[in-house]
Each structure stands twice: as structure tokens, then as C-alpha cells.
Amino acid sequence: MTRRLRVVFAGTPDFAVPCLRACLDAACDVLAVYTQPDRPSGRGRKLTASAVKQAALEAGIAVEQPHSLRSVAARRRLADLQPDLMVVVAYGLILSPRVLAIPRSGCWNVHASLLPRWRGAAPIQRALLAGDVETGVGLMQMEAGLDSGPILLQRRLSIAGDETGGSLHDRLAALGAEMLAEGLRLLAADAMPLPQIQADEGITYAHKLDKAEAKLDWTQSATQLERKVRAFDPWPVAETQLFGERLRIWAARAHSQGVLLPAGQVIGMGADGIDVACGEGVLRITQIQREGGRRMPVAAWLNARPELLRLATAPAE
Known part of the structure; x- marks a missing residue:
């Protein structure tokens, strides 16, 4: 009953x-x-x-x-x-x-x-x-x-x-x-x-999310930063300054290889993504969004800015 x-x-x-x-x-x-x-x-x-x-x-x-x-x-x-x-x-x-x-x-x-x-x-x-x-x-x-x-x-x-x-x-x-x-x-x-x-x-x-948390701190490990990118999809969305642009980071993967460059240094880029040195390991950024634009694979962004491929390294902020 x-x-x-x-x-x-x-x-x-x-x-x-x-x-x-x-x-x-x-x-x-x-x-x-x-x-x-x-x-x-x-x-x-x-x-x-x-x-x-x-x-x-x-x-x-x-x-x-x-x-x-x-x-x-x-x-x-x-x-x-x-x-x-x-x-x-x-x-x-x-x-x-x-x-x-x-x-x-x-x-x-x-x-x-x-x-x-x-x-x-x-x-x-x-x-x-x-x-x-x-x-x-x-x-x-x-x-x-x-x-x-x-x-x-x-x-x-x-x-x-x-x-x-x-x-x-x-x-x-x-x-x-x-x-x-x-x-x-x-x-x-x-x-x-x-x-x-x-x-x-x-x-x-x-604790409640704060948009200030969205900015990537490159002194953290690649594993921590990958977690932040995934956790903050769809809000507030991880972000960084790269090549003079504010970019939202929608997808990234951590790699464990060791590097000697300072944290935040771009160490490579191509169709597979942009590799950035972290406090520990390397984060490969694979999907981004420019201000006022749509999210896209890194390969599409680089196709629109071919001059970047001639740069050996650049700092992310």
C-alpha cells in the first residue's frame, strides 16, 4: 500500500x-x-x-x-x-x-x-x-x-x-x-x-568557484593544470596569455617528461598542440578559444597565425 x-x-x-x-x-x-x-x-x-x-x-x-x-x-x-x-x-x-x-x-x-x-x-x-x-x-x-x-x-x-x-x-x-x-x-x-x-x-x-581560479599557474605540475582545464569545462574555463593573446584553454593533456626550461615556457608547437613547460612535466594544449571567437583545435589556430611556427619559444603567462 x-x-x-x-x-x-x-x-x-x-x-x-x-x-x-x-x-x-x-x-x-x-x-x-x-x-x-x-x-x-x-x-x-x-x-x-x-x-x-x-x-x-x-x-x-x-x-x-x-x-x-x-x-x-x-x-x-x-x-x-x-x-x-x-x-x-x-x-x-x-x-x-x-x-x-x-x-x-x-x-x-x-x-x-x-x-x-x-x-x-x-x-x-x-x-x-x-x-x-x-x-x-x-x-x-x-x-x-x-x-x-x-x-x-x-x-x-x-x-x-x-x-x-x-x-x-x-x-x-x-x-x-x-x-x-x-x-x-x-x-x-x-x-x-x-x-x-x-x-x-x-x-x-x-568552496564556491571563483573566476580568478581560472588563470593557469605554470609553476604547478602538468597534472594539476590538466585537472584544472577539465574541471573548469564548461565554467569558468581555464585561461592563459600566449603570444600576446588571452586564450581560453578547453582541452589539454599532461606529459611527464622533464624539461630544464622555466615554467611557462613554450617548448614546442604543431598540429598536435602547444607544449608548455610546467613546474613539473609538460602540458600540451590541444583546444583553445580566442577572445570573441569560438573554441577550436590548436591546429586551426596555428593555421590562422603561420608566423608563430617560426618562433622557437615564447613565454606563457
């Missing part, structure tokens, strides 16, 4: 959309979708609805966009919906204990890491930057602390050697939706397993 759940969904970016669809497909009533207010976006800075808002409107679900849930009026509006559960996925607002207590079964969060590793805002990119070989998603019962609540369900995922922030994002979003769908089925059948308290050991924090 299962019951039909009354669910409120709260989320904002693309990552949350598969979970919203999982709620819509489950045996539950989605009463409303909460998402961040429309923000300026693009070169024209036009107000743009979040990915979750667009998906909700397409599904005919009522959308709420409060700037905060701290006011009495906002809490009353949520309480009037009489939800059994609130599902939160990358919403972007902190929920107070008063808000967490409104749904009968509390609030669930789908988080893109194997908690307690990588609590916080950017778990996907931080896992790649750290060279993790495994990650996953967790369904957590929310409490007042930052991603510190007990775990209801968890799914693991191996990280591929050529994984980018974008590819891992998409795989984890799909896996999170599958896990959430299972959780909703279990809750509806009153068969939810007992929550597991997070371990005190192994806690790390995935």
Missing part, C-alpha cells in the same frame, strides 16, 4: 532539472516549484528564468521565486501548501530550521558527492581538481548545518580519466534523479531505510 506524496520542489540550475522530472514522474503531487528570481544573463544582460523555472512552467507547475524564505509571509505561503516533503536540489538559499520543520517528512537534499567529502557549493569541480577517482550522489535529510544531515540513500560513480566538469555534472544529475525516484517510492510505501549519520572523519569543503 502506497500513499500519494504532496511534494514541494526547490532548485535552480540545470543540475536540478532531472530531479524535478523525477518528482513529476513519481507517484506524488508536485504542489509548487521554488527557484531563484530571474537574473541578468548573456551579453545583453537580459533577465532570464532559471532552468528549473523553465521546466516547471513547461509542466504547468506553479512557480514561487522569493528572494528569501526568512519572512513570516514566505513561511506561511509554504506551510499553506501542506507538503509532506520538500525536495531541495541546488536551490541557492539557506533554509532555516523553521522552514525545514514545515513539511511533515522534512526536507531532502540531493548532493553531488559522497558525503562527508565535498560538502558545499562546488563538489563536482573540487573532486576533479583533487584527482578523485570516485564520486557519487547522496540523498540527505536536511538539517541546519552545511550538508551535514544524515544520509538516506547514496550512489557511487567512477570518474573517467578524461572527465570534464560538464560530463561529470550530467552523469551525476542523471544518477541523482534515479536515486531520488527510488527514495520517493520508498517513502510513499513507508519503507524508507533508517538514516545514516555522517562520519566525523573525511570531511572536506567544496
